[in-house]
Amino acid sequence: MLIRVEGLSAQISGREVLRDISMGVEAGEIVTLVGPNGSGKTSLLKTLIGALTPSQGRVLKDQGLRLAYVPQKLHVEPMLPMTVARFLSLPKKKTASSIAQALTAAGVPGIEKQSIQGLSGGQFQRVQLARAMMDKPNLLLLDEATQRLDHVGIADFYHQIAAIRRDTNCAVLMVSHDLNVVMRQTDRVICLNTHICCQGKPDHGVPHRSISVSLGSAMRIWPCITISRMP
Amino acid sequence: MLDDFLIRAALAGLGVNLTAAPLGCFVIWRRMAYLGDATAHASILGVALSLIFSLPLTLSVLLTASLMALLSLALSNRGWAMDTLLGVLSHSALAIGLVAVSFVSGIRIDLMAYLFGDILAVSQTDLLTIWVGAFLVVGMLAYRWSNLLLVTLNPDLAIASGIDPKREQLILTLSLAVVVAVAIKIVGVLLIVAMLIIPAAGARPLSRTPETMAMLSAVIGGSASGLGLIASYQFDTPTGPTIVCTATLLFLLINAMRPAIDWILKSRQKDRQAQPLNTGERHG
Structure with a gap:
């Protein structure tokens, strides 16, 4: 594990943005965070870089971790x-x-x-x-990196990410809304809605019930989410 | 040589401007102009304290200016809009300072000298204080330059690179207090922020990197203090305000020439970009 969080909770001006999050990123892995607006995706990245102090839980970093961050805006x-x-x-x-x-x-x-x-x-x-x-980082954190790009730009960008991983074996943790791309290019998807609803490998099977129940409104934004149950 | 009051004045003006130039760039980039005002206004309180308790002026101004700067830092992110908060702090500090000065009995003090500065009355000790302050501030900024730039660009990027934005902000805030403390005799409380902002703003259209902007603002500020000193001697006008007027003239001049400057910068850039393309074509 390059980076791992355990039982992480965080607040921004009294409002709980993250609740009991446990997750991690392995070397060379591409992980995508999905979730509705205000679900804590950016907050989770900020906790990982140290810009947001958790109210509970901890962030564990590998000693050889070289982290790079591209902010949302x-x-x-x-x-x-x-x-x-x-x-x-x-x-x-x-x-x-x-x-x-x-x-x-x-x-x-x-x-x-x-x-x-x-x-x-x-x-x-x-x-x-x-x-x-x-x-030369070994973990790249991308926060909605394709927000201001058109379709061609988005496709190019994900090719770039794939190339980076292929050439440097750098792990990538990204927040994304481009779900069709996410499904194809990600090793693991984490559905976030303050807490982790579910995580696992994306597959093209039947939408899992746990997601439809737990994500609720998010599902209406991304009807194409199909993720297998967390192993 | 330093006996000559004009030479002392010139050296003092130069020292203050060399310090104000790089710091002024950060004041502009980080939109700290109002914080500069608040810090400067608080220094009138420092003047009053120095008169009441017969403390050295620079020390007591440095203390009140630092306190004000730290107070504004501490009170930010407490739910007040920054300009409201600084408006309250800045003007109350000025008013309290003016009231406090009026309590000083015995000596009649020339308040104008502190509000607008009196560069012609600079002593050798003042000159030494100014240049020590200048070296401190410029040295500190140079030492932390890259970190300060990244924090200014985006605090989260800085944190991701292992830089603590709070520490860098503290350095800028304390530098501001030092500049205020050494500049109060030269341009006065009311015009310190002008010497921070106007040269830096004038340097912006001429600059493509932060370093050039800092250096050019030093050139503009230095020229303004030299030319302003000569002009004030020539026309018998108050020196501090004349220096600021000169800086404003330079600022206007640069902005009037801006279309021409942009054109030159663009064509130079095109030349640079065209070169590798041309060679490429020849090879092809």
């Missing part, structure tokens, strides 16, 4: 001038060649000198992915 203050190359050099200085390499790997070569505020949604997403991969 990255608003960059327009008054802060920032080129792509400089962004990739934060916080640690990187060589020009490693930056060029990372951008090429992310599918956006040669844009080092551009300002990040001037990039398109898809370009910026790739640049963020390139930055996340700079320190």
